[in-house]
Amino acid sequence: MCVIPEFQEKGIGTSVMEFVKSYYNDWNKFTLITPADKSENVLFYTEKCGFYIQSLEMDGNVEVARFILER
Numbered sequence: 001m002c003v004i005p006e007f008q009e010k011g012i013g014t015s016v017m018e019f020v021k022s023y024y025n026d027w028n029k030f031t032l033i034t035p036a037d038k039s040e041n042v043l044f045y046t047e048k049c050g051f052y053i054q055s056l057e058m059d060g061n062v063e064v065a066r067f068i069l070e071r
Helices: 012-023 039-048
Strands: 029-035 052-059 062-070
Touching: 012 039, 029 039, 029 052, 039 052, 039 062
Parallel strands: none
Antiparallel strands: 029 062, 052 062
16 A cells, blocks of 8 residues: 555545455454555554554565554
8 A cells, every 4th residue: 555645644544444454354464564664654554553563574675564463
């Protein structure tokens, strides 16, 4: 998921995550990966969406965070 910067902080990303969680109502766990240096992404997924960071990994020369959301 990517929200264009000029449309960020308007609830779009949060609404998308809520839609995905309700659309796939039989889920037990969501996993996603995003660059760890994008602090706004880390805060969005942890503080607004309830994910936790399972691990930090290298993808080539980029450090990425693996996020988990469980019911």
